[in-house]
Amino acid sequence: MELLRFTTAGSVDDGKSTLIGRLLYDSKSIFEDQMEAVKQSSERKGLQHVDLSLLTDGLRSEREQGITIDVAYRYFATPKRKFIIADTPGHIQYTRNMVTGASTANLALVLIDVxxxxxxxxxxxxxxxxLLKIPHIIVCVNKMDLVDYSEEAFNKVVEQYEAFAAKIDVKDIRFVPMSALAGDNVVNDSENMPWYKGESLLHTLETIHIASDENHSDARFPVQTVIRPHADEYHDYRGYAGRIAGGIFKPGDKITVLPSGLTSVIKSIDTYSGPVEEAFAPMSVSITLEDDIDVSRGDMIVKDDSEPQVSQDLDAMICWMATRGPRPGAKYHLKTTTREVMSIIKEVYYKLDINTLEKQEENTDIKMNEMVKIRLRTTQPVVFDEYRKNRITGSLILVDESTNETVAAGTFL
Structure with a gap:
C-alpha cells in the first residue's frame, strides 16, 4: 500500500490542527476513548463545540494557549493509501520545527484564512x-463559512497566492476552499459551495500521483551494515544491507563503491521475502558482489553511468536550530545518509531573508531559525548529490561535538 507523508503549514490560527482533527474524525480514524477525552477537554474550556485541534496539540502548553509548538505526527489510513501527517507550528520562532516536519514530506498543506x-x-x-523541494502543495483556503462560502473571496486568495508562487519552485499547486470547523470539502464534498467543481481534500490526498517523485535514474545505495551470518547454510555469505536512495539495481550491474572507487558486479539482491531480479527506491535490500572488496557502513554503491559528487569542501543551505550561534573553530559531526564525518564551518556566504528572499551578505552572525548558505570542510571525503536531484543523498545534519545537540539541518547545493 502506497504511503504519503504530508505536512501542514501556515500562519497562527489558520486552523491547521483543526483541519487534521477533522480529517481524522471524518475518516473514522479516531478511537472512542480519544474522542471522549477531547470532548471532556472541550467542556472544561467552556466551548460549545468539540475542539478537534486537541487531537494533535498534545503538550499542555499547546492546549492552554491554543497553538502548536512542537511537530505532532499522526497516522491514519484509507482503503487507498496510508498517511503520515506532520502537524507543524505556525509561529515564526518555531521555523526549525517546521523544517523538521517538512523534511520528509511528499506534499505540503498550506492553510490560508480566507x-x-x-x-x-x-x-x-x-x-x-x-527550498526542501516538496513537489506538491495543496493550498487550503480555510474558514469559508465566515465569508458565506463566497466564490469571489476564494478567487481573490487564489490570485494572491499565484502571484507569490511565481517566485518559488514548486511543480504542482492546487487550491481547495473549505471549512475545517464545519467539515466542508475536508473529507466530504460541500453542499455549501456548488460553484467549486474540484475534489475534496481527502480525495486529492488519495489520488495525487507521487510514484514519479522518487529519483529512478541515478542509482544510489548507502550501505547501512554488512551481513555475515555464521550459520553453515550461509557460511560464505557477505551482504551489504541498506535502503536504496535512488535508481534501479539488478544482478549483473557494474557498480562502483564510493569514496574508495573500487568496482565490482552485483551477484544477487536479497530481501526479507527472498531474492529479487530488480530493486528500486525506497526498498530495503541486501546486495552481494562478485568480488571480495572492502565495503563498510557509510560507503555508497552506485552504478557507473551516474556517479554522485565526492568532496571534502561542501556548500550547503542550512537552517540553524540551536539557541546559540556557531562557536569559532567548533567541530561538528556531519551526518548524511549512513556516513558520519567531522567538519568545521569554513565560510558563511550569506543569510537568507525568508520574508523578502533577499541575500544578506554583510551580517553573517547566525541565530536560531535562520537560513544560511555556508561552506563546510570535512576530515574525510563525503559522497553526495545536489538536494534538488536526490532529497536523501542531498540532505545533512550537523551535531555539536561537545554537547551532542543537533544544531543544524541542511541541503547540499
Missing amino acids: RKGVVEQTCRHSFIAS
Missing part, C-alpha cells in the same frame, strides 16, 4: 516547502 489572505507566514512556509 479573511486575511496571503500573509507573511504563508510566504515563509511556502518558501521553506520549495
Whole structure:
C-alpha cells in the first residue's frame, strides 16, 4: 500500500490542527476513548463545540494557549493509501520545527484564512516547502463559512497566492476552499459551495500521483551494515544491507563503491521475502558482489553511468536550530545518509531573508531559525548529490561535538 507523508503549514490560527482533527474524525480514524477525552477537554474550556485541534496539540502548553509548538505526527489510513501527517507550528520562532516536519514530506498543506489572505507566514512556509523541494502543495483556503462560502473571496486568495508562487519552485499547486470547523470539502464534498467543481481534500490526498517523485535514474545505495551470518547454510555469505536512495539495481550491474572507487558486479539482491531480479527506491535490500572488496557502513554503491559528487569542501543551505550561534573553530559531526564525518564551518556566504528572499551578505552572525548558505570542510571525503536531484543523498545534519545537540539541518547545493 502506497504511503504519503504530508505536512501542514501556515500562519497562527489558520486552523491547521483543526483541519487534521477533522480529517481524522471524518475518516473514522479516531478511537472512542480519544474522542471522549477531547470532548471532556472541550467542556472544561467552556466551548460549545468539540475542539478537534486537541487531537494533535498534545503538550499542555499547546492546549492552554491554543497553538502548536512542537511537530505532532499522526497516522491514519484509507482503503487507498496510508498517511503520515506532520502537524507543524505556525509561529515564526518555531521555523526549525517546521523544517523538521517538512523534511520528509511528499506534499505540503498550506492553510490560508480566507479573511486575511496571503500573509507573511504563508510566504515563509511556502518558501521553506520549495527550498526542501516538496513537489506538491495543496493550498487550503480555510474558514469559508465566515465569508458565506463566497466564490469571489476564494478567487481573490487564489490570485494572491499565484502571484507569490511565481517566485518559488514548486511543480504542482492546487487550491481547495473549505471549512475545517464545519467539515466542508475536508473529507466530504460541500453542499455549501456548488460553484467549486474540484475534489475534496481527502480525495486529492488519495489520488495525487507521487510514484514519479522518487529519483529512478541515478542509482544510489548507502550501505547501512554488512551481513555475515555464521550459520553453515550461509557460511560464505557477505551482504551489504541498506535502503536504496535512488535508481534501479539488478544482478549483473557494474557498480562502483564510493569514496574508495573500487568496482565490482552485483551477484544477487536479497530481501526479507527472498531474492529479487530488480530493486528500486525506497526498498530495503541486501546486495552481494562478485568480488571480495572492502565495503563498510557509510560507503555508497552506485552504478557507473551516474556517479554522485565526492568532496571534502561542501556548500550547503542550512537552517540553524540551536539557541546559540556557531562557536569559532567548533567541530561538528556531519551526518548524511549512513556516513558520519567531522567538519568545521569554513565560510558563511550569506543569510537568507525568508520574508523578502533577499541575500544578506554583510551580517553573517547566525541565530536560531535562520537560513544560511555556508561552506563546510570535512576530515574525510563525503559522497553526495545536489538536494534538488536526490532529497536523501542531498540532505545533512550537523551535531555539536561537545554537547551532542543537533544544531543544524541542511541541503547540499
